[in-house]
Amino acid sequence: MTQPPAAEPLLEVRDLRTHFSLRGSFGQRLVGRESGSVKAVDGVSFELRRGEVLGLVGESGSGKTTLGRTVLGLAEPTSGSIRFEGQELVGRRERELRPLRKRMQMVFQDPHASLNPAMDLLTAVGHPLIVHGVVKRVRDTVPMVTNALETVGLSPVEQFLPKYPGDLSGGQKQRAMLARAIIMNPDLLVADEPVSMLDMSVRAKILELMLELKSEFELTYLYITHDLATAKFFCDTIAIMYLGRIVEYGPTETIFRDPKHPYTVALLGAVPDPDSSEGLPTDPPRGEVPDAAEPPLGCSFHPRCPRAFERCGWDSRDLKDRLEARWAGMPESQFERERAVIGDIEALESPSQAAIIPAGKGHSGSEVSALLDEMRKADPAEPTWSGIESTSVEPGGLRVRFRPPVEPRLGSRDGVDVACLLYGESEPPGQDRLDSDRSV
Amino acid sequence: MSEPVLSVRDLRVWYGTARGSVRAVDEVSFDLSAGETLGLVGESGCGKSTLGRGIVGLLPEGAAADGTVSFDGRNLVGLPTAELRDLRGPELGMIFQEPMTRLDPLMRIEDHFLEMLETHEPGLSRDEMKRRSMETLGGMGIPPTRFRHYPHEFSGGMRQRIMIALALVLRPKVVVCDEPTTALDVIVEAQILGILQDLKRNFDTALLLITHNLGIVAEACDRVAVMYAGQIVEEGPARRVFDTPAHPYTRELLRSIISLGTEGLQYIPGAPPDLIDPPAGCHFHPRCPDAMRVCASNDPVAVTKAIDHRVRCWLSGPHNLVPAGEDEPLATREFAKADEA
Numbered sequence: 001m002t003q004p005p006a007a008e009p010l011l012e013v014r015d016l017r018t019h020f021s022l023r024g025s026f027g028q029r030l031v032g033r034e035s036g037s038v039k040a041v042d043g044v045s046f047e048l049r050r051g052e053v054l055g056l057v058g059e060s061g062s063g064k065t066t067l068g069r070t071v072l073g074l075a076e077p078t079s080g081s082i083r084f085e086g087q088e089l090v091g092r093r094e095r096e097l098r099p100l101r102k103r104m105q106m107v108f109q110d111p112h113a114s115l116n117p118a119m120d121l122l123t124a125v126g127h128p129l130i131v132h133g134v135v136k137r138v139r140d141t142v143p144m145v146t147n148a149l150e151t152v153g154l155s156p157v158e159q160f161l162p163k164y165p166g167d168l169s170g171g172q173k174q175r176a177m178l179a180r181a182i183i184m185n186p187d188l189l190v191a192d193e194p195v196s197m198l199d200m201s202v203r204a205k206i207l208e209l210m211l212e213l214k215s216e217f218e219l220t221y222l223y224i225t226h227d228l229a230t231a232k233f234f235c236d237t238i239a240i241m242y243l244g245r246i247v248e249y250g251p252t253e254t255i256f257r258d259p260k261h262p263y264t265v266a267l268l269g270a271v272p273d274p275d276s277s278e279g280l281p282t283d284p285p286r287g288e289v290p291d292a293a294e295p296p297l298g299c300s301f302h303p304r305c306p307r308a309f310e311r312c313g314w315d316s317r318d319l320k321d322r323l324e325a326r327w328a329g330m331p332e333s334q335f336e337r338e339r340a341v342i343g344d345i346e347a348l349e350s351p352s353q354a355a356i357i358p359a360g361k362g363h364s365g366s367e368v369s370a371l372l373d374e375m376r377k378a379d380p381a382e383p384t385w386s387g388i389e390s391t392s393v394e395p396g397g398l399r400v401r402f403r404p405p406v407e408p409r410l411g412s413r414d415g416v417d418v419a420c421l422l423y424g425e426s427e428p429p430g431q432d433r434l435d436s437d438r439s440v
Numbered sequence: 441m442s443e444p445v446l447s448v449r450d451l452r453v454w455y456g457t458a459r460g461s462v463r464a465v466d467e468v469s470f471d472l473s474a475g476e477t478l479g480l481v482g483e484s485g486c487g488k489s490t491l492g493r494g495i496v497g498l499l500p501e502g503a504a505a506d507g508t509v510s511f512d513g514r515n516l517v518g519l520p521t522a523e524l525r526d527l528r529g530p531e532l533g534m535i536f537q538e539p540m541t542r543l544d545p546l547m548r549i550e551d552h553f554l555e556m557l558e559t560h561e562p563g564l565s566r567d568e569m570k571r572r573s574m575e576t577l578g579g580m581g582i583p584p585t586r587f588r589h590y591p592h593e594f595s596g597g598m599r600q601r602i603m604i605a606l607a608l609v610l611r612p613k614v615v616v617c618d619e620p621t622t623a624l625d626v627i628v629e630a631q632i633l634g635i636l637q638d639l640k641r642n643f644d645t646a647l648l649l650i651t652h653n654l655g656i657v658a659e660a661c662d663r664v665a666v667m668y669a670g671q672i673v674e675e676g677p678a679r680r681v682f683d684t685p686a687h688p689y690t691r692e693l694l695r696s697i698i699s700l701g702t703e704g705l706q707y708i709p710g711a712p713p714d715l716i717d718p719p720a721g722c723h724f725h726p727r728c729p730d731a732m733r734v735c736a737s738n739d740p741v742a743v744t745k746a747i748d749h750r751v752r753c754w755l756s757g758p759h760n761l762v763p764a765g766e767d768e769p770l771a772t773r774e775f776a777k778a779d780e781a
Contacts, residue, residue: 059625060596169711170484199483200652201696204707211705226626229698233705256700270630272655274694275701277679280637280659284630288595304627324585329578332571345585 008086009047010220011071011188016044016080018063018070022293038292040066042244043080045410048188053214053221055235055252057228059267061289062241064224068190071222072104073097084188102132105181109193111173115165122161125149125180132184148179151216152209171202178209182217189213192224207234228271232256240264243292243300247408250416260418262307287321297351298405299421305383311421313405314387316355320348322384326375341367343397353404358397365393372398444471445646446495446614451507451517453487453494460716464490466670467507469742472614475644477636479661479678481651483693485712487670492616492650496532497524511614530560533607533615535600537622542603543591549577549602550587553609560610576609577602580635597628604635611643618650633660654697658682663748666690669713669723676749686751688730722754725770730755734766 018041040063048054056064069075071082073089082089084100105128108114115124125148126141128134135141146157152175154160165173174194181189191210195203207230213219225231231238231252238255240248240263248261259265266285285304290296296303298313303321305312323345327335343358357368369391376385389401408419453465464487472478482488494505497516509516512531516524528534536542543552553573557564564572574584580601591599600620607615617636621629637660639645649661657664657678665675666687674687685691692708710727713719719726725735732754740752741761754762 059627171711200654200698201483201693201708203698204696204705207698208705208707227698228626229700229702232700233698233702266627268700270626271700272626272629272633272653272659273701274654274658274682274697274699276655276658278659280633281630284627284634286631288597288628289625324583325581327578327585328581328583329575330584332574332584335584339585 009083010050010052010085011048011222012081012083012086013047013071014045014081014083016067016070016082017042017078018066018075019078036293039063039244039295040075040292041070041077044241044244044246046239046246046249048220048222050187050220051214051218052237053223053235055231055238056222056224056241057226057231057238057267058241059226059289061243061292063244063292064226064241065192067241068106068192068222068224072106072190073101074106098132102128102184103186104188104190105184105186106190106192107174107177107181107194109196111170111177111197112165114177115173117165120162120164121145121149121154121176124165125176125183128180128184134184144183145179148183149176151182151213152176152179154179170198171206174198174206175209178206178213182213182219185217186219188220188222190222190224193226194223195230196225196227203230210234228267240267243289243295245300245419246410246417247301247420248416248418249410254415258414260413260416260423261301261420262305262422263301266304266306286325294351297353299408299419302383307422308383309421310383310386310403311406312383312387313407314384314402315405316348316350316352316357316400316402318384318387319355319357319400320345322375322382323348326378338371341371354399354401356394356397356399365395365398368398369393372400444473445511446472446648447508447510448472448495449508449510451491451494451505451509453490453499453503453505455500455503457716462715463670463718464503464715465494465505468667468670468672470665470672470675472646472648474613474646475640476663477640477647477649477661479649479651479657479664480667481654481657481664482667483652483712485715486667487715488650488667489618491667492534492618492648495648496528496534496616497521498528498534526560529556529612530610531612531614533610533612535603535607535615535617535620537619543599545591548588548590549582549594552602552606553577556606556609573605573609576605579608580605597624597631600624600628600632601635604632604639608639608643608645612645614646614648615639616648616650619652620649621656622651622653629656636660654682654694655699666693669718670715671723671752673724673753674749674751676745676751680746680749686745686749686756687724687753688728688755689724692727692729722752728770731770732762732767733770734762736770737766738762 019037019039021037044067056067058064066075070077077090122145123138126138126145129141129144149157149160154175195206198206223235235252238252239246242263248255248264259268269281270284285306287304296313297315302308302312303318340360341363343360347358348355359365359368387402389403392399406421408421410417410419411424413423449469451465451468454461454463468491480488493499495509499505505517507517554569557569574587582598582601621632624632636647640647651657661678664678664681665672668689674681674690681690685694696707708727713723721737722735722740725731734754740754741758742750742752743756743758744750745756
């Protein structure tokens with residue numbers, strides 16, 4: 001409120017959450033019981049200054065697309081705040097949002113799916129003008145559509161106006177999408193993987209066009225992508241997302257020069273590089289992005305993290321993963337022997353901090369304990385073991401207690417914000433950095 | 441160089457459309473040796489997938505092929521369907537892009553493997569089939585506890601591991617992988633590429649890796665064949681081709697890639713040609729910054745730059761075939777901005 005208007009960000013997102021409730025089985029629905037939720041976006045804060053390009057970078061399931069859609073009001077936030085030029089958008093009615101929508105546009109990944117195959121370019125690109133009541137009839141849109149198509153390089157325009165999406169190449173369709181996005185002269189453009197479906201040699205052309213549009217229309221971009229290479233080139237600021245949260249956030253140059261979060265390091269190491277003479281990354285993190293309906297405790301990345309340690313949030317599911325990884329590729333007889341020692345392994349699937357590894361029929365808890373010792377010995381460097389606080393043999397099996405998880409919070413470190421216990425756990429979120437003027 | 445396991449000579453594949461016949465693969469020749477990974481790289485529509493399918497005899501209806509694909513002393517082109525079907529699987533494996541569409545959602549993983557083995561190795565006992573399947577799956581990191589699960593219970597990366605295991609359980613000599621990691625996240629992609637690399641090391645499998653991603657070729661392939669408009673324009677050891685590309689298309693394509701080292705945007709003017717009526721001479725000449733007059737009229741001939749580095753470009757010769765004065769630069773033409781994409 002007290003800040004001068006120039007310093008006010010165009011878009012300010014605070015502690016935004018977008019959760020989708022799971023419907024559960026028919027029976028559960030019948031008795032009106034919900035069965036949990038997917039926290040697609042779970043406590044995300046960032047800000048976007050006028051003229052800035054912020055990259056939301058993450059793999060599938062990171063929540064980046066949902067975050068972009070929530071910002072534009074295409075998905076309903078569960079809580080948090082989205083301010084556009086200081087005006088709160090969360091909790092507003094659709095009718096109140098509409099005038100602001102003109103100023104925030106979106107470009108989607110798949111240009112084939114975002115253009116109506118039965119609409120010619122004149123109708124499709126001019127559509128926002130009609131929707132927002134700028135003009136009444138399609139033919140009145142001609143001058144503005146002509147202008148927009150010329151701007152995105154679809155000329156001679158008179159040849160393109162009557163064309164249908166089916167007549168256009170992938171790059172031309174994405175140009176048409178950009179024309180439709182800029183026709184309302186917006187301030188903010190949310191671009192969700194705008195070049196991912198295009199051929200390598202076409203990507204550069206579309207990115208160049210987006211840079212031209214940015215300077216011509218003084219656009220601010222929220223660039224959503226899984227592709228670190230285009231993000232590095234295109235963005236001023238990067239937010240790396242993992243399972244609904246930002247794990248690292250800061251100036252692009254700093255993040256790429258000195259990535260802090262082990263996930264960022266792993267992502268950078270995994271990008272196939274045509275200039276590389278080193279061959280494949282030797283040791284990519286194991287596993288895949290876990291189920292967002294039941295994310296890991298503590299740090300979501302810990303089950304895959306090469307630098308994880310005792311406080312990262314270990315639970316029974318990690319034990320199940322270790323057992324299964326051990327059994328994969330083991331000679332059948334040995335597997336049968338070890339498998340028999342453990343009872344129902346699915347019991348470990350529901351996360352528990354004090355889990356019982358059930359002993360198999362005719363086997364005892366001490367045999368389970370012996371197997372666990374053997375696993376430790378086979379791979380002493382495995383961080384899961386450090387998360388085990390104590391074990392005790394009980395009648396039905398082996399009780400394993402894990403150290404309590406610590407949730408990493410975004411804290412500032414050397415000019416970036418990082419959410420990782422390796423960088424300390426008690427620092428407050430990088431409020432200081434967010435509030436200070438980062439524009440150069 | 442060891443004897444190639446697969447040898448393709450002058451392979452052509454074309455199919456009819458309402459507008460005329462599309463020459464999707466046009467006189468393609470290459471060799472693939474045991475334990476070798478050949479990256480087949482090109483942009484969409486260059487014919488790389490059609491070439492992969494043509495090799496294993498999985499062309500769509502209405503497509504025709506000629507030329508030779510020599511494998512195990514036989515020419516696969518024109519082989520009766522039944523004979524080809526017997527080869528496919530045990531001798532020639534195939535891995536596709538989207539694993540979910542290739543696994544039967546109503547069949548347990550176990551049954552996929554048993555069906556495959558029953559079809560191709562009916563002599564095996566059931567126990568032996570199970571042992572072989574679990575061993576192959578284990579090698580891909582799929583634990584035996586999940587053997588009886590259904591495809592939907594696995595993540596995308598796991599499904600692709602299962603697909604690879606399914607292709608490998610019959611121990612084929614040659615595996616054609618069509619964009620095997622394109623639908624996967626970058627870390628999982630690195631895992632899968634690692635598995636493919638182990639494969640050739642452990643089983644001496646020959647891989648044809650079809651991809652649009654030059655980074656993958658640089659990191660995972662021994663050799664590379666660059667395709668443009670249905671033809672292989674350059675082929676050679678991956679590192680050498682990337683360091684010293686001989687064909688202007690390879691060079692410009694490499695320049696236009698946005699990689700972590702990119703500092704400025706570059707691209708190739710124009711767009712790839714329509715394969716119904718490609719430009720005369722070299723198909724790339726209208727977009728080529730180095731085009732000479734001969735390029736617009738005469739088909740380029742494959743020349744050997746070094747022992748195993750071949751290129752199809754008049755700049756590399758053979759110079760005695762270039763008519764006098766035809767090595768003058770070709771007048772360049774401007775491209776409409778709209779053609780740029």
